Amino acid sequence: MAKAVKHRAIFTALQTAIVSGHHQPGGRLPSEEALCRRWHVSRPTVRRALRDLQHARLVDIRAGSGCYVCDQVPTRHPTFALLVASLGTTEILDPIGAEINRAAHAAGGTVSSAPLPADGAAAGELAREWARRGTCGVIFAPLEHAADRECRNLELTAALRAAGLAVVLVDRDAAEFPSRSAFDVVALDNFHAGYLLGRHLADCGARRVVFTAKPEYPPSTDLRLAGARAGLLGNGGRQLAFKVGDPRDPAFTVSVCGVRANCDAVICSNDLTAAQLLQAATNSGRQVPRDFLLVGFDDVSYASLLSTPLTTIHQPCAAIGSACIQTLLERRQHPDTPPRTILLTGELIIRASTTR
């Protein structure tokens, strides 16, 4: 227990009464004299407590009128909401989510998570619930790998915005490139990452390279592809083909890296695709890196544990997490500045899949 200091006791009591919602926002506190009687103290003592509350931006003291609770109570421990659409399918969002958690705690806050709302009505419900509980804002990883993803993503972000919540998108935009949603996006610099892989393959002597992605690939893949193209063709590579298909389909795998494909190296749009392609190729007698080089993106947990450890781009998860929290807090302060894209630089991790 702290020292029994009267003005401090009054401050604390009023503070908890305010943050607990006992005094509703905009409501008037008892007059100074009333507080004097209630606490059996003198007016300067009450005033001291009230001025401290004012400096803490919890109350607004108006001369002649009274002491009013501030409309927006600055939460001492801000709560952030995390909404990840594709948990499980994009493994990289798990470590990013963990880093968002860590960054939130470093900022003195907490993160509450929620499953993806099924439809617009459920999204509105969830958004209003979060707003009601004084949530600072929402970090949303938009849905990918779904035909109606853009529609659902926009529906969801619209619901969040309608509830007055600040929103930061992580990993990709909610709108399809080249459209741009009205929200900040925090992501890996996909073009740069692609460039690093393209140049690396060119340095390894690759000439005929294939870039593969699964059907309904997200827009970030386009940036990875463009970067890979620039990095490859600008550094001695001759050819980059883009092939869409599922690596679990043998016909597709053969067309990409079969003997007759005459292909030096394969860039997969992410590590999962690369892992599946590696397995399929191994099963059909093709070896990495002997027969072709293989690279992925994201550096997921098992990238180094594959039968041939995978060269890939390490996502700066910690930097992404702290950028999310920081951008969200900033966006709360300045709701009207145009949306920003915040890119973090990935790191090329060279493993056996490109080491002959």
Add this chain to the structure above:
Amino acid sequence: MAKAVKHRAIFTALQTAIVSGHHQPGGRLPSEEALCRRWHVSRPTVRRALRDLQHARLVDIRAGSGCYVCDQVPTRHPTFALLVASLGTTEILDPIGAEINRAAHAAGGTVSSAPLPADGAAAGELAREWARRGTCGVIFAPLEHAADRECRNLELTAALRAAGLAVVLVDRDAAEFPSRSAFDVVALDNFHAGYLLGRHLADCGARRVVFTAKPEYPPSTDLRLAGARAGLLGNGGRQLAFKVGDPRDPAFTVSVCGVRANCDAVICSNDLTAAQLLQAATNSGRQVPRDFLLVGFDDVSYASLLSTPLTTIHQPCAAIGSACIQTLLERRQHPDTPPRTILLTGELIIRASTTR
């Protein structure tokens, strides 16, 4: 003059004495009783002023010891330094600089500018001078169009960092792509801008397109090129050639858009290049948009005033300016988080040069 309120007068007097450096950081203020005698007021009055100073984080009151000036005085009017290497050559930096000024004033600060230091020693001198005067940080537009630009840019940023100044780069990175300097970069989303132009030309029916840039083009041109390629080839365009040369050289102009070049449209890496190409083409009897379409980047002041008003990408100068100031203030708070690339979205401005 404000109301003659004693505690406020004492607060103001002490505040100005502190920020002006009359009381040096860490130094002790006169005791409360001494201030009472000096101001002919009672102790509660003096205490009121001191507590307000404490809440303003200007002083630190230690029981039994005294009232000490805080080590780092939070500047009420932060000063930012603006260092633009290539004034005059890249016209777009003038409006961006103006918007940086505006954003700084909106944040209650001021901007001081300086000519580019000639060498490393002069840079170190300037950086130390800024640090001595309590400058918040430096917004630096790295040098472009010079053979030794990367060396000089890195020398300069190293000097700024050595002086302990926060640095934000505007328009482009100091290091050459795909290298990445250790500083935040605020810039147009060049890839996205290129994509918009490429898609627009494809929509206009262009098939064989040339992208031109002057020799020693900056790295942002690579991104514009990659974006244009993605936007063109992904939307019906067939061919994008990249040609480097000076549009004031007739031979180069003819090779780009002469009759025998068989070229649908020309993308210039910026509006100045486009304006010069337009003039050269007109002089040799080629007309825009009749004979070929022409687009640029930046939307400089005269883009709409050319003989054929120019389709281009409007740079979000205001958004870039406010992002610079905000990023600089943030970077001061968190000096150790990894560098970020903050991209703002440009807008396609369609004018006569692509309207048949």
Add this chain to the structure above:
DNA sequence: ATCATAAACCTGTAATTACAGGTTTATGGC
């Protein structure tokens, strides 16, 4: 010279009193 102690000094808390001045509301005239 060193160390423990006490004095001097300084801030922390609190009650009391007094008056100035802004805000709200009730009152009363129209």
Add this chain to the structure above:
DNA sequence: GCCATAAACCTGTAATTACAGGTTTATGAT
């Protein structure tokens, strides 16, 4: 019913007094 006015109410400023308790420094013993 409307409006001006005054009363009631509330906060703003300020002086005075009193004592508690932490910090620094000077003093004096060892």
